[in-house]
Amino acid sequence: MKVMTQLAMVMNLDKCIGCHTCSVTCKQAWTNRSGVEYVWFNNVETRPGQGYPRRYQDQDTWRGGWELGRRGRLKPKSGGRLRKLLTIFANPVLPNIRDYYEPWTYDYSTLTTAPLGDDFPVAQPVSLLSGRPTSVEWSANWDDNLGGGPANAGLDPVIERLRSEAEEKVRFSFEQAYMFYLPRICEHCLNPSCVASCPSGAMYKRSEDGIVLVDQDRCRGWRMCVTGCPYKKVYFNHRTGKAEKCTFCYPRIEVGLPTVCSETCVGRLRYIGPVLYDADRVGEAASVADPTDLYEAQLDLLLDPSDPQVTDAARREGIPEDWLDAARRSPVYALTKVHRVALPLHPEFRTLPMVWYVPPLSPVTEALSSTGHDGEDVDNLFGAIDTLRIPVAYLAELFTAGDPVPVRRALQRLSAMRSYMRAVNLGDPPDESVAARAGMTGEDVTALYRLLAVAKYEDRYVIPTAHEAEGRHMEETACSLDFEGGPGMHGSGPFGEASGRPRPVSVETFHALRHRQTSPGGPGDPEARVNLLNWDGKGRPAGLFPPKGTRPEESA
Amino acid sequence: MSTVDTVLWGVLPYVTLVVLVGGTVWRYRYDQFGWTTRSSELYESRLLRVGSPLFHFGILVVVIGHAIGLLVPENWTSAVGIGQAAYHVQALLLGSVAGFATLAGAAILVYRRRTTGPVFTATTRNDKAMYLVLVAAIVAGLVATGSGAGVVGEEHNYRETVSAWFRSVFVLRPDVAAMASAPPAFRVHALIGMLLFALWPFTRLVHAFTAPVGYLFRPYIVYRSRAETARARRGW
Ligand code: HEM
Ligand code: SF4
Ligand code: SF4
Numbered sequence: 001m002k003v004m005t006q007l008a009m010v011m012n013l014d015k016c017i018g019c020h021t022c023s024v025t026c027k028q029a030w031t032n033r034s035g036v037e038y039v040w041f042n043n044v045e046t047r048p049g050q051g052y053p054r055r056y057q058d059q060d061t062w063r064g065g066w067e068l069g070r071r072g073r074l075k076p077k078s079g080g081r082l083r084k085l086l087t088i089f090a091n092p093v094l095p096n097i098r099d100y101y102e103p104w105t106y107d108y109s110t111l112t113t114a115p116l117g118d119d120f121p122v123a124q125p126v127s128l129l130s131g132r133p134t135s136v137e138w139s140a141n142w143d144d145n146l147g148g149g150p151a152n153a154g155l156d157p158v159i160e161r162l163r164s165e166a167e168e169k170v171r172f173s174f175e176q177a178y179m180f181y182l183p184r185i186c187e188h189c190l191n192p193s194c195v196a197s198c199p200s201g202a203m204y205k206r207s208e209d210g211i212v213l214v215d216q217d218r219c220r221g222w223r224m225c226v227t228g229c230p231y232k233k234v235y236f237n238h239r240t241g242k243a244e245k246c247t248f249c250y251p252r253i254e255v256g257l258p259t260v261c262s263e264t265c266v267g268r269l270r271y272i273g274p275v276l277y278d279a280d281r282v283g284e285a286a287s288v289a290d291p292t293d294l295y296e297a298q299l300d301l302l303l304d305p306s307d308p309q310v311t312d313a314a315r316r317e318g319i320p321e322d323w324l325d326a327a328r329r330s331p332v333y334a335l336t337k338v339h340r341v342a343l344p345l346h347p348e349f350r351t352l353p354m355v356w357y358v359p360p361l362s363p364v365t366e367a368l369s370s371t372g373h374d375g376e377d378v379d380n381l382f383g384a385i386d387t388l389r390i391p392v393a394y395l396a397e398l399f400t401a402g403d404p405v406p407v408r409r410a411l412q413r414l415s416a417m418r419s420y421m422r423a424v425n426l427g428d429p430p431d432e433s434v435a436a437r438a439g440m441t442g443e444d445v446t447a448l449y450r451l452l453a454v455a456k457y458e459d460r461y462v463i464p465t466a467h468e469a470e471g472r473h474m475e476e477t478a479c480s481l482d483f484e485g486g487p488g489m490h491g492s493g494p495f496g497e498a499s500g501r502p503r504p505v506s507v508e509t510f511h512a513l514r515h516r517q518t519s520p521g522g523p524g525d526p527e528a529r530v531n532l533l534n535w536d537g538k539g540r541p542a543g544l545f546p547p548k549g550t551r552p553e554e555s556a
Numbered sequence: 557m558s559t560v561d562t563v564l565w566g567v568l569p570y571v572t573l574v575v576l577v578g579g580t581v582w583r584y585r586y587d588q589f590g591w592t593t594r595s596s597e598l599y600e601s602r603l604l605r606v607g608s609p610l611f612h613f614g615i616l617v618v619v620i621g622h623a624i625g626l627l628v629p630e631n632w633t634s635a636v637g638i639g640q641a642a643y644h645v646q647a648l649l650l651g652s653v654a655g656f657a658t659l660a661g662a663a664i665l666v667y668r669r670r671t672t673g674p675v676f677t678a679t680t681r682n683d684k685a686m687y688l689v690l691v692a693a694i695v696a697g698l699v700a701t702g703s704g705a706g707v708v709g710e711e712h713n714y715r716e717t718v719s720a721w722f723r724s725v726f727v728l729r730p731d732v733a734a735m736a737s738a739p740p741a742f743r744v745h746a747l748i749g750m751l752l753f754a755l756w757p758f759t760r761l762v763h764a765f766t767a768p769v770g771y772l773f774r775p776y777i778v779y780r781s782r783a784e785t786a787r788a789r790r791g792w
Contacts, residue, residue, distance in 0.1 A: 090608040130673030131673075201768075
């Protein structure tokens with residue numbers, strides 16, 4: 001047994017209201033630079049729906065993740081090492097920018113500079129790639145809130161698989177349509193196929209916390225990782241020619257703060273905590289033959305942090321005491337392994353993803369209340385979970401490679417919790433049998449309720465800080481002064497976009513923001529605009545208002 | 557042997573070498589972040605999928621051909637029983653097939669750069685200069701191959717002139733006379749080649765120096781400790 005630590009996340013889907021705050025704050029923190037306009041480290045997709053990039057879950061097309069070769073050995077679905085090198089000159093399955101969307105801005109200046117006339121001036125969309133007028137046809141959330149409507153559901157790869165497996169048409173008549181939101185970040189997998197696909201070894205998994213990162217200095221732009229990741233959570237920065245991905249906000253995590261998406265989540269539905277796992281058995285767990293066994297195999301890797309054998313082994317690996325303590329208090333361990341209500345997204349990709357989801361009960365409760373039933377009655381709920389085959393089957397395709405049993409168990413536990421706690425809240429004697437029907441005790445139910453409904457900040461985020469002898473490296477902005485006036489602050493060094501020494505991310509962001517806020521307006525330069533989203537409300541960046549004397553009536 | 561010859565074939569090669577080696581070392585140390593293929597496949601893949609493999613596989617064969625032609629002395633090949641005529645026929649065949657593949661690939665790549673909107677906007681002046689010299693070197697090389705084999709003009713055994721000079725450069729006793737006696741096509745090709753190598757460290761061509769051969773020999777999953785990356789350099 002080789003014990004390793006992993007910071008993992010759980011999201012409780014019942015609470016997601018699809019507000020996209022997480023996406024926006026993440027974008028503001030990490031990807032508000034040119035070259036990554038189309039990059040959403042965090043995105044929230046409506047299910048059923050195509051997802052982002054379009055139909056990324058369809059691995060027959062995109063060939064992400066791992067597959068079992070002959071003799072049951074794991075190999076990247078897009079091919080082994082030799083094949084990767086032979087196809088390196090043109091990656092055969094790289095998504096095109098149109099599978100994401102072509103980033104654009106608007107030619108705002110015509111609004112103020114158009115000559116006086118009868119028609120209202122219009123700000124035309126302009127492509128940020130070619131600088132030419134474009135028409136906006138798709139974006140990161142084009143099918144937001146369309147859900148299981150007839151026009152969209154058919155394009156969802158998960159629905160497609162359901163249909164072929166059930167050999168019957170899954171119908172999405174308007175009455176039956178349901179939807180929920182699925183916020184996604186990088187899964188920081190235990191068996192990351194993005195890392196396995198990187199020819200230059202620039203991608204790595206941090207041994208202390210399991211965060212998967214791209215070394216920007218070592219990345220050579222072979223763009224194989226984009227294909228490798230089945231969740232399409234490695235993106236190619238088309239200006240710098242380097243891959244970028246969700247960083248699990250490591251500069252915040254290292255000092256004990258939750259990721260930006262978690263911190264700002266309106267529904268407070270995200271949980272972060274460490275789990276201990278057995279690194280020796282990762283390969284074995286990822287290569288079990290039957291995909292429906294992957295969920296159990298993955299769960300089995302997580303070690304009990306209260307088990308003295310485990311903690312002894314962990315200490316031998318040099319895992320610090322505060323990490324062990326955090327692992328014992330970890331909400332992620334509780335929701336995944338103790339209560340078994342959190343499930344992994346697409347375990348069949350065999351990357352052993354470490355962002356887990358509590359499946360939404362809402363399609364079930366909604367169906368009940370819309371037919372006039374009591375959505376908090378345990379009999380009704382249990383009955384509905386069994387009869388509403390489609391939501392359960394759909395969730396199973398997402399979370400357990402199609403096995404409805406774990407999904408049903410999770411939904412039953414959530415139902416039991418609803419019912420049990422209603423009694424408690426109404427002052428009735430709690431009914432142990434309700435808990436027992438979901439295989440729990442009243443105590444379990446109360447604990448689960450505390451975690452899902454009332455957990456405070458410190459209960460949701462149990463984040464041990466990084467251990468660092470040299471403190472100065474912890475300050476993310478430590479060398480901002482070295483940097484001021486450095487070469488190629490924004491834009492170009494001598495060898496193209498952003499060449500020169502690497503710079504701290506926050507510093508680059510700071511300068512990029514200032515540059516954009518202050519660059520002069522003009523239709524020719526797509527960057528030259530005041531992005532109000534970037535404006536912190538302080539001061540008045542040049543270009544916020546048109547220069548004096550350019551208003552039509554003044555110059556007339 | 558004129559002064560011009562001495563400068564061209566006795567001094568220039570060393571200037572090129574110093575710029576190539578010095579520039580590469582300097583850039584490797586100070587511009588890791590700029591060291592990339594700057595792939596444009598995200599913008600366009602239909603033409604790239606044809607042009608890029610054609611160009612790259614072509615140029616790899618061309619590189620191997622150059623290595624054999626320039627580094628292996630003639631008496632070694634004759635010693636294993638390959639005569640001058642036989643050598644030339646295979647060199648001409650292989651060389652021109654690879655050369656034309658490279659040229660065709662480069663033509664597709666340049667056409668793609670010019671006609672695909674986003675690729676064109678992402679093309680820097682540096683790229684344009686690089687392509688100019690690169691294509692010139694390929695064309696001059698094809699002309700030299702053709703002329704040396706007697707397809708156009710007089711047959712010429714470059715292994716007695718160009719190759720001898722090339723090897724002499726590396727033992728620090730440049731055989732200026734040998735190169736000066738080579739036909740013009742070869743001299744032009746060698747000059748453009750030197751220019752290309754002098755530009756190399758300062759263009760995107762550096763990606764070739766970090767061809768990921770090590771990938772074949774490493775485990776799939778890479779772990780790095782945070783402490784280690786924080787000390788060495790930033791981890792992002
Ligand atoms: C064996 C090592 C090499 C590898 C693995 C390699 C790989 C690549 C890759 C992945 C690209 C990016 C293609 C894209 O997606 O846009 C590229 C572009 C390019 N490579 Fe190489 N290359 C190698 C050697 C060379 C050599 C020796 C040359 C020239 C002498 C060269 C010249 C170019 C050029 C000109 C481009 C730009 C193509 C374009 O987008 O217009 N490469 N290479
Ligand atoms: S989800 Fe993240 S860690 Fe997993 S393969 Fe994709 S990029 Fe890598
Ligand atoms: S911020 Fe929270 S509630 Fe809003 S979309 Fe993101 S995950 Fe859902």
